[in-house]
Amino acid sequence: MALGEFDLIRKYFTRPTQQAVLGIGDDCALLQPTPGMQWAISSDMLVEGRHFLPTVRPERLGHKALAVNLSDLAACGARPVAFMLALALPRVDEPFLAGLAQGLFDLADLHGIELVGGDTTAGPLNLCITVFGELPPGQALRRDGARAGDALWVSHPPGGGIGDARLALEVFRGHLSLTGEEFERVRCxxxxxxxxxxxxxxxxxxxxxxxxxxxxxVGDLGHVLRRSGVGARIEVDALPISPALARQPRALQQQFALAGGDDYELLFTAPATAQAQAQVQAAADAAGVAVRRIGQIEAQPGLRLLDAQGIELTLALHGFDHFSC
Amino acid sequence: MALGEFDLIRKYFTRPTQQAVLGIGDDCALLQPTPGMQWAISSDMLVEGRHFLPTVRPERLGHKALAVNLSDLAACGARPVAFMLALALPRVDEPFLAGLAQGLFDLADLHGIELVGGDTTAGPLNLCITVFGELPPGQALRRDGARAGDALWVSHPPGGGIGDARLALEVFRGHLSLTGEEFERVRCxxxxxxxxxxxxxxxxxxxxxxxxxxxxxVGDLGHVLRRSGVGARIEVDALPISPALARQPRALQQQFALAGGDDYELLFTAPATAQAQAQVQAAADAAGVAVRRIGQIEAQPGLRLLDAQGIELTLALHGFDHFSC
Incomplete structure (x- = not known):
């Protein structure tokens, strides 16, 4: 006998709530905000074939669905608190659900947040997560605060770079090939x-x-530049590139690092003073992540890409857009 | 030229925020909770062919997607504040988006809430809305508070009943027919x-x-009975039935009213005292909605369906479950 919707939810997704006033199982979840704090909220929807391949292991899909949402909270500087999961499933596939729940809860536990509610329905595979975080009023990192003269930074994995997710995608698509070990790393x-x-x-x-x-x-930086009313230059040779990507042709390295998509690293600006740079480095060290200064905010609108000699490059790049590419 | 994702969002879904600290256009929306209040949160996902027919007018789809979420806040007694919209679209269809936005915003304006963020992607048509409401701590209406002796009530449209949504669905399916005017009413x-x-x-x-x-x-009442650890009896002849449904065979009336689904009315319990009954009636009058007392909570577990003579009926009923029917 197929499990009904309610049994499914209970079996794989219901755990005792630790922080929420009321979790899964009523019409609404109830949360008690910490007095004086602001709420940061973000929703991301993942669709099969667009945000993940049908071959992905369910544990990794669960991880990624929550990770891309937590990345939005990270970009605001919020402390994650809770999340909701809405799920459309083409069929009742228990090993899939078990793996999905495992991946979700492993990452949730790592960040001390809990699943407080959601929805399950039949339909083409679709995961929609909404995350909630807290932060003190006025302290959110926003897209509109970059100022001319600020240094431009990007985070990256220690020993790795940006653009690896796109490199893995192109291997999946059969456009490129890597050694098994390299492939496992960029696939991660x-x-x-x-x-x-x-x-x-x-x-x-x-x-x-x-x-x-x-x-x-490039596309994401464009949002910051437009909302802040500034321009920027990027020193292309300063972009953090992983050993696997560094073995690809130079044009591919630039393309994937500048416009690959799916990196989920933080791109941020900070004052260019020596003190602020040291503070950025200390913040990254404490967080166990690497950061690289890759350019500068300028008053002149637009984005300029420069090589190590300061010569402007002309690259045909575009950001990832779910409807235009 | 096809509009890109960001242009689409801007064109149809971005309006100036009234209450939110920060609305659409950053990594997260920012909301400032009212001091001392609790947050009620709910997510509902709507899939084409399961929650709505491909023939539905986009304005009505926008309305319904938000309405089913607001209905969850209503069931908790929360005051709606804001919502997020995640949307998967098979193609860029501007008249569809314009209609969808119109239906969403008309209902949002009626309840004084605003769209603060979300996501747009390509994919099989899917709407996932997450709503946020506020209420004083400890005052949420929950599923676990029903007590033996309480009266069982259901809301319904003035002059209408429950079960009409299922009646309309069966007309769409070609199983039943109605006059044009009756059909328009139940279709609504x-x-x-x-x-x-x-x-x-x-x-x-x-x-x-x-x-x-x-x-x-019956299915929804089952959740209340299980969580409250009680049973109930329903006087089947007391169920509010619209004139259109009243013209159908008696067995269909009972089936649709008891297990039709998609009613989005409130089923609730309250003390059976004359004073509480008068207060319930006054609350309904003030809210401009009708209520009907349809039964009683009992200590004996299980649900008993009785006719006007108090004789127990045996009906083959089941609640709607997205995976089992």
Whole structure:
């Protein structure tokens, strides 16, 4: 006998609530905000074939669905508190659900947050997560605070770089090939991104603007520049590149690092003073993540890409857009 | 030229925020909770062919997607504040988006709430809304508060009843036929349910338990009975039935009213005293909605369905479950 919807929810997704006033099982979840704090909220929807491949292991899908949402909280500098999960499933597939729940809860436990409610329905596979975080009023990292003269930074995995998720995607698509070990490493970057939650909180009061890299560095930086009313230059040779990507042709390295998408690293600006730079480095060290200064905010609108000699490059790049590419 | 994702969001869904600290356009929305209040949160996902027909007008789809979420806040007695929208679209269809936004915003404006963020992606049509409401701590209407002796009530449209949404669905399916005028009326019940937000708030401190009717009265009542550790009897002839449904065979009336699904009315319990009954009636009058006492909570577990003579009926009923029917 097939399990009914309610049994499914109970079996895989219901755990005792630790912090919520009321969790799964009523019409609404109830949460008691910490007095004086603001709420940061974000929703991301993942669709099969667009945000993940049908071949992904369910544990990694569960991880990624929550990770991309936590990455939005990280970009605001919020402390994650709870999340909701709405799930459309083409069929009742218990091993899939068990794996999905495992991946979700492992990452949730790592960040001390809990699943407080959601919805389950039949339909083409779709995961929609809404995350809630807290932060002190006025301290959110926003997209509109970058100022001319600020240094431009990007986070990256220690020993790794940005663009690896796109490299893995192109291997899956059969356009490129890698050794088995290299492939496993970049596949992890694509399927199990690590949201920079600790770094985001450590940058409060230090970064002037921040965004998480989901659509590609150039496209995401464009949002910051437009909302802040500024321009920027990027020293392309300063971009952090992993050993696997560094073995690809130079044009591919630049393309994937600048416009690959799915990085879930933080791109942020901070004053260019020696003191602020030391503070950024200390924040990254404390968060266990690497950061690299890759450019500068300028008053002149637009984005300029420069090589190590300061010569402007002309690259045909575009950010990832779910409807235009 | 096709509009990109960001242009789409801007064009149809971005309006200036009135209450939110920060609305659409950053990594997270920022909300400042009212000091001392609790947050009620609910997510509902709507899938084409399961929660709505491909023929539905986009305005009505926008209305319904938000209405079913507001209905969950109503069932908790929360005051709606804001919502997030995540949307998967098979193609860029501007008339569809314009209509969807119109239906969403008309209902949002009616309840004084605003869209603060979300996500847009390509994929099989899917709408996931998460709603946020506020209420004083300890005052939420929950499923676990029903006590033996309580009266069992259901809300309904003035002059209408429950079961009309299922009646409309069966007409769409070609199983039944109605006159044009009757069909329009029950089609409205199916496509434009009115969430009982004012009634839910008016029942705070009065109702002992509440749930909204989404899966059918018997199934939804079952959740209340299980969580409250009680049983109930329903006087089947007391169920509110619309004139259109009243013209159908008696067995269909009972089936649709008891297990039709998609009603989005409130089912609630309250003390059976004359004073409490008068207060329930006054709350409904103030909210502009009708209520009917349809039975009683009993200590004996299980649900008993009785006719006007008090004789127990045996009906083959089941609640709506997205995976088992």
């Amino acid at each position: 970057a694509m399927e199990q991104p690590q949201p920079r939650v600790a770094l985001g909180q450590a940058l409060r009061g230090l970064a002037t603007a921040a965004i998480d890299l989901s659509d590609g560095l | 019940a199916m496509e434009q349910p009115q969430p009982r937000v004012a009634l839910g708030q008016a029942l705070r401190g009065l109702a002992t338990a509440a749930i909204d009717l989404s899966d059918g009265l």
